[in-house]
Amino acid sequence: MSQRKARQVIPDTLDGEAIVHVELTRGQWAIVDAADWPAIRETFGELWAATPRKGGKFGAGRNLKTLDGRRLNYSLGKAVLQPKQGLYVTVKNGDSLDNRRHNLQVEGMALPHNPGAVPVCLATDEDRAAYERQREKAQRGRRAKPEAHALPEHVARRQAEHYRRVSERNQRSGGIPDRGRCQRRADGPELTVKPKVGPEHDSMNTLQAVLVAELRRAEGVGQAGAE
Incomplete structure (x- = not known):
């Protein structure tokens, strides 16, 4: 060296x-x-x-x-x-x-x-x-796990009530309260709707329900004519 x-x-x-x-x-x-x-x-x-x-x-x-x-x-x-x-x-x-x-x-x-x-x-x-x-001190700060963020009780109640009302509205409109898209079942022509939950999706869920009802009615008319 x-x-x-x-x-x-x-x-x-x-x-x-x-x-x-x-x-x-x-x-x-x-x-x-x-x-x-x-x-x-x-x-x-x-x-x-x-x-x-x-x-x-x-x-x-x-x-x-x-x-x-x-x-x-x-x-x-x-x-x-x-x-x-x-x-x-x-x-x-x-x-x-x-x-x-x-x-x-x-x-x-x-x-x-x-x-x-x-x-x-x-x-x-x-x-x-x-x-x-x-x-x-710096090492203790890195090891400390951050506490989970919890919503205030009144906010959590309002959020739960909101989602309950959305779920009921989707059920009344003929949809299934689940996240997803409007899709056709693999075992037949029947259509199912999986509306998204949330205030920003309300209008979309309603439109999906209307479209599915029209498609079902059109398919019913087509099957009756074929018979």
Whole structure:
């Protein structure tokens, strides 16, 4: 298994300040204060990548795994200032590779703390415990079975009365109170009607009953003439 190539870190001075040049991918280099680099290397490691920006420029960042298992693109500027969730870090001089502390500023609006979105390398024991409680609560919500929806008693009575009246009306009209279509029996020419139940089908059931009566009368006349 091949190992990643070690990045070079070169100490230097710039404007009278101690800095380090951190080698990135794509042949790019980032600048960090020498005082901040040991903590960044200890927490995040020294393997940083060049991330493309608008205008052909580059920034410095790397992917970090969060407590909920997602991948988070974390910039080197964030590693220096470590702002709250929802905030982002911008540079003052327009050079995203210059991550000296005095060149960085925090912008945006802080969001409520979400322990699941905390990088694993930055998570405290409190964050881990809060995330476990959050996950257990979500699992209990998924396991809980929703209660069956029951109609109010007065609505159920009205519905039952309505269907009773529809059934009686269908029986008086010569139909059979069952769902289905007007169809011919396989053992003979007699027709049966299976009207649909419901207020939206009342007119259709009446029409079916009339049509069946006419067909029966026509068949009776035809049989009498044949005899």
